[in-house]
Amino acid sequence: MNGSMRLEPKCESEACEAVRKAVENRQSLRIMGGGTRSTIGAPVVADVELSSRALTGIVDYEPAEMVMIARAGTPMSEIDAALETGRQRLIFEPLDHRALLGSQGEPTIGGVVATNASGPRRFVAGACRDALLGARFVNGEGEAIKAGGRVMKNVTGLDLVKPLCGSWGTLALLTEVTLKVVPLVEAEATLVLHGLSAGQAAEAMAAAMATSLEVSGAAHLPQTIAATVDGLDGACTLLRLEGFASSVDARCEKLKSALRSFGELSTLPPYASRAVWQSVRNVTPFADSESDPVWRISMAPSRAHEMIAALNEGDALFDWQGGLVWLRLAGDAQVEKVRRLVAQHGGGHATLIRADDDLRASVPVFHPQAAPIAALSERIARAFDPNNIFNPGLMG
Amino acid sequence: MTAIAMPPADDAIMARRAEIAAALREMVGDDGVVAGDNELRAFETDGFTAYRFVPLVVVLPQTTEEVSKVAAYCNANGIPLVPRGAGTSLAGGAIPQEDSVVICLSRMSEIIDIDYANRAATVEAGVTNLAISEAVSDDGFFYAPDPSSQLACTIGGNIAMNSGGAHCLKYGVTTNNLLGVTLVLVDGTVVELGGKHLDAEGYDLLGLICGSEGQLGIVTQTTVRLLAKPEGARPVLFGFQKSEAAGACVADIIGTGIVPVAIEFMDKPAIEICEAFAGAGYPMDVEALLIVEVEGSEKEMDDMLSRVVDIAQRHDVHVVKECQSATEAALIWKGRKSAFGATGRIADYICMDGTVPLGQLPHVLKETARIVDEFGLRVANVFHAGDGNMHPLILYNVNDPVEAQKVEECGMELLKLCVDAGGCLTGEHGVGIEKRDLMLYQYDKRDLDQQMAVRAAFDPKWVLNPAKVFPLEARGSGSVQAA
Numbered sequence: 001m002n003g004s005m006r007l008e009p010k011c012e013s014e015a016c017e018a019v020r021k022a023v024e025n026r027q028s029l030r031i032m033g034g035g036t037r038s039t040i041g042a043p044v045v046a047d048v049e050l051s052s053r054a055l056t057g058i059v060d061y062e063p064a065e066m067v068m069i070a071r072a073g074t075p076m077s078e079i080d081a082a083l084e085t086g087r088q089r090l091i092f093e094p095l096d097h098r099a100l101l102g103s104q105g106e107p108t109i110g111g112v113v114a115t116n117a118s119g120p121r122r123f124v125a126g127a128c129r130d131a132l133l134g135a136r137f138v139n140g141e142g143e144a145i146k147a148g149g150r151v152m153k154n155v156t157g158l159d160l161v162k163p164l165c166g167s168w169g170t171l172a173l174l175t176e177v178t179l180k181v182v183p184l185v186e187a188e189a190t191l192v193l194h195g196l197s198a199g200q201a202a203e204a205m206a207a208a209m210a211t212s213l214e215v216s217g218a219a220h221l222p223q224t225i226a227a228t229v230d231g232l233d234g235a236c237t238l239l240r241l242e243g244f245a246s247s248v249d250a251r252c253e254k255l256k257s258a259l260r261s262f263g264e265l266s267t268l269p270p271y272a273s274r275a276v277w278q279s280v281r282n283v284t285p286f287a288d289s290e291s292d293p294v295w296r297i298s299m300a301p302s303r304a305h306e307m308i309a310a311l312n313e314g315d316a317l318f319d320w321q322g323g324l325v326w327l328r329l330a331g332d333a334q335v336e337k338v339r340r341l342v343a344q345h346g347g348g349h350a351t352l353i354r355a356d357d358d359l360r361a362s363v364p365v366f367h368p369q370a371a372p373i374a375a376l377s378e379r380i381a382r383a384f385d386p387n388n389i390f391n392p393g394l395m396g
Numbered sequence: 397m398t399a400i401a402m403p404p405a406d407d408a409i410m411a412r413r414a415e416i417a418a419a420l421r422e423m424v425g426d427d428g429v430v431a432g433d434n435e436l437r438a439f440e441t442d443g444f445t446a447y448r449f450v451p452l453v454v455v456l457p458q459t460t461e462e463v464s465k466v467a468a469y470c471n472a473n474g475i476p477l478v479p480r481g482a483g484t485s486l487a488g489g490a491i492p493q494e495d496s497v498v499i500c501l502s503r504m505s506e507i508i509d510i511d512y513a514n515r516a517a518t519v520e521a522g523v524t525n526l527a528i529s530e531a532v533s534d535d536g537f538f539y540a541p542d543p544s545s546q547l548a549c550t551i552g553g554n555i556a557m558n559s560g561g562a563h564c565l566k567y568g569v570t571t572n573n574l575l576g577v578t579l580v581l582v583d584g585t586v587v588e589l590g591g592k593h594l595d596a597e598g599y600d601l602l603g604l605i606c607g608s609e610g611q612l613g614i615v616t617q618t619t620v621r622l623l624a625k626p627e628g629a630r631p632v633l634f635g636f637q638k639s640e641a642a643g644a645c646v647a648d649i650i651g652t653g654i655v656p657v658a659i660e661f662m663d664k665p666a667i668e669i670c671e672a673f674a675g676a677g678y679p680m681d682v683e684a685l686l687i688v689e690v691e692g693s694e695k696e697m698d699d700m701l702s703r704v705v706d707i708a709q710r711h712d713v714h715v716v717k718e719c720q721s722a723t724e725a726a727l728i729w730k731g732r733k734s735a736f737g738a739t740g741r742i743a744d745y746i747c748m749d750g751t752v753p754l755g756q757l758p759h760v761l762k763e764t765a766r767i768v769d770e771f772g773l774r775v776a777n778v779f780h781a782g783d784g785n786m787h788p789l790i791l792y793n794v795n796d797p798v799e800a801q802k803v804e805e806c807g808m809e810l811l812k813l814c815v816d817a818g819g820c821l822t823g824e825h826g827v828g829i830e831k832r833d834l835m836l837y838q839y840d841k842r843d844l845d846q847q848m849a850v851r852a853a854f855d856p857k858w859v860l861n862p863a864k865v866f867p868l869e870a871r872g873s874g875s876v877q878a879a
């Protein structure tokens with residue numbers, strides 16, 4: 001982007017005005033929150049940067065109602081601090097991309113929503129899109145629109161909240177988001193299975209998920225990756241339990257006996273449990289090699305490890321019962337091969353989450369879609385942003 | 397009753413009935429088309445029985461390919477096409493218009509694939525909600541969203557309405573348990589959204605489809621999340637002398653971090669109706685009843701229930717009834733799950749479905765009583781209290797035109813009450829035609845224009861279920877055409 005001009009509207013009506021001006025002047029807009037994820041997607045060439053940085057503040061937080069309403073530019077640190085005073089949290093564990101991307105700045109809640117940034121608990125408790133109850137946004141004609149609401153169940157009209165979440169700023173400028181929040185848990189523990197291959201780990205994780213023990217995290221770290229995480233050694237398959245202390249203890253014992261046949265087991269105490277899940281959530285094992293490309297691949301849990309075996313290179317960290325693969329390759333991103341293998345192993349999608357500008361400009365960063373879905377998505381985008389002024393080209 | 401208008405039928409389409417039926421027979425065979433006047437009556441309404449319109453033709457496809465052909469034909473000829481599952485919608489979502497073709501998915505009822513390693517089931521859209529859980533029950537799994545109509549309603553209908561149920565407090569509603577769909581677009585194009593993996597490679601179209609009330613495409617097949625069954629489940633019954641105390645108790649339970657699977661509320665009229673029908677053993681000397689169900693091992697349930705009972709005691713609970721056996725537990729749920737049916741035996745009723753913030757429950761209950769009383773009607777409240785999803789059943793006599801008119805007006809007032817309290821018009825039943833004309837009470841015109849622009853991205857000519865959701869007078873300006 002040229003970076004010549006930057007706008008920081010301080011309220012929704014200023015944001016509408018900024019967008020209307022851009023339409024009038026035929027200018028495109030690069031939407032920016034904290035900028036910590038701005039190297040994801042195709043490089044955007046835009047005339048003006050439209051920042052949410054001055055759209056800040058928690059508008060309403062009622063712990064008893066389990067709802068938080070915040071302006072889009074509110075830093076995550078402020079959100080987290082407020083939630084801590086209410087002894088609550090965001091259940092989807094938003095991941096922070098700074099370590100992985102080597103980026104600076106403060107992530108914002110709007111950025112979390114726009115990227116649907118969701119961590120290890122996503123596979124059982126839902127993604128950001130599941131916790132997002134409502135949003136206010138400015139569309140590509142400079143109109144302020146509301147979608148959804150603040151209540152837990154709402155099927156009134158089309159659910160526009162869903163496509164906005166994960167639209168990477170290509171549909172609208174989010175100005176305010178309403179999220180469901182949940183009470184903190186009393187206790188957590190992580191059971192570790194040692195020395196499994198990725199295939200055995202997939203089986204073990206599936207077995208754990210077939211029990212009624214409410215596992216809330218299931219990840220596999222092969223030996224090379226586990227070696228970079230404090231407190232882990234050798235290949236580690238991690239299974240997290242959360243809840244009331246007595247229940248966590250009891251379920252942990254049951255889970256151990258259910259998985260005994262998979263070999264050696266140990267348990268991580270709460271502080272170590274929290275630390276390893278923080279590493280998985282933020283993909284910190286891939287933090288120190290910024291030049292190597294990293295893929296984020298979503299597949300059927302039972303197939304992902306087969307795909308990685310077929311690829312036969314790089315380092316893979318498996319989350320979400322094995323269905324989410326963070327894959328680091330040395331040097332060449334193997335764009336076509338990776339996507340071909342995904343398709344050959346039951347399908348899914350692969351996003352090139354870390355890559356240099358040149359590569360991001362020359363290959364599709366987001367997984368290419370079947371032609372009719374791409375055409376439909378394009379029509380939907382034009383329904384929000386008729387002139388294609390928001391983050392043009394970012395999603396390909 | 398004529399309060400809710402359908403768009404005027406197109407005479408040109410009406411005149412082509414025989415030709416349209418013949419064309420559809422070419423696509424799906426003779427036994428897949430219903431065109432006889434008597435047979436068509438079976439499709440004239442749904443669970444919102446106050447309104448009835450006999451459709452032009454009903455088509456019963458058996459494959460995605462047939463659905464695709466029918467959609468392409470209707471789109472090319474500008475014939476309204478109304479998708480239908482089991483026709484249990486309470487909002488009139490499946491009620492046809494006179495110049496429409498109804499496409500009913502009930503013959504597409506095959507369970508295609510059950511995959512425990514990925515905790516997913518792939519089924520055709522006409523499979524009933526309960527059939528999914530039944531198919532996996534012996535292996536220790538279930539499909540979580542459980543609308544009370546689960547014996548009859550189809551998964552396709554559930555997706556179109558984003559249906560919920562009593563146990564959604566813990567497990568979420570349809571959208572939170574949906575992994576993929578095969579969707580036929582209005583021009584006949586077939587697309588696959590999602591699958592056994594999570595989240596989308598682009599925009600979350602699956603999330604947009606869910607709850608779209610048959611207006612964006614026709615779901616022919618779906619992949620849904622299976623969950624391992626809990627070790628055990630046990631409800632406890634609380635009776636309160638005051639509805640407000642019950643409401644406050646709900647908010648407190650949720651706030652402590654206990655996640656019951658369900659918190660259901662019944663007021664005195666509902667208790668009386670359900671008890672008379674099911675003999676569930678409900679206490680009769682209380683104003684309000686809560687059913688709180690927890691899951692887990694015996695010990696976990698003991699532990700959680702004792703916490704829940706403590707909280708209830710802080711709210712002056714009058715009766716606490718813990719279950720001693722599975723039979724007792726089943727009876728408690730039988731009472732609750734038969735609430736609609738039992739009410740239907742003593743009077744006609746309409747069921748409202750607004751959702752309110754938890755803290756507003758006591759206020760909304762009080763106002764509900766006042767409003768219904770003003771209309772000279774009676775109400776029974778039975779609802780999903782844990783997520784603030786109200787279900788006032790307003791009783792009336794369908795054969796009394798004055799009452800029928802009054803009940804509709806009263807229902808509208810109750811929905812406005814929910815919106816005024818910071819909530820919404822519908823938590824799980826959908827807008828359909830029932831709440832269509834109230835949409836501008838909850839949304840600004842601009843908000844609806846944005847939704848309609850997205851709708852038009854899927855269905856530019858408004859062929860799919862066009863009479864629903866969006867107020868007729870709100871169409872035709874902005875970026876969208878009138879139906």
Ligand SMILES: Cc1cc2nc3c(=O)[nH]c(=O)nc-3n(C[C@H](O)[C@H](O)[C@H](O)COP(=O)(O)OP(=O)(O)OC[C@H]3O[C@@H](n4cnc5c(N)ncnc54)[C@H](O)[C@@H]3O)c2cc1C
Nearest residue numbers: 481482483484485489544550552553554556559560610615
């Ligand atoms: C006694 C009773 C109890 C109920 N309890 C609950 C409850 O607890 N929770 C709840 O949420 N609802 C409840 N409902 C409402 C109703 O059962 C649900 O809305 C259900 O999901 C409708 O499913 P159906 O197959 O009957 O769909 P229909 O009524 O046939 O159709 C509903 C809507 O879906 C569309 N549609 C249907 N199939 C498809 C498809 N394949 N593709 C695209 N669109 C489609 C239709 O056009 C229509 O708009 C209850 C209804 C009754 C009668």
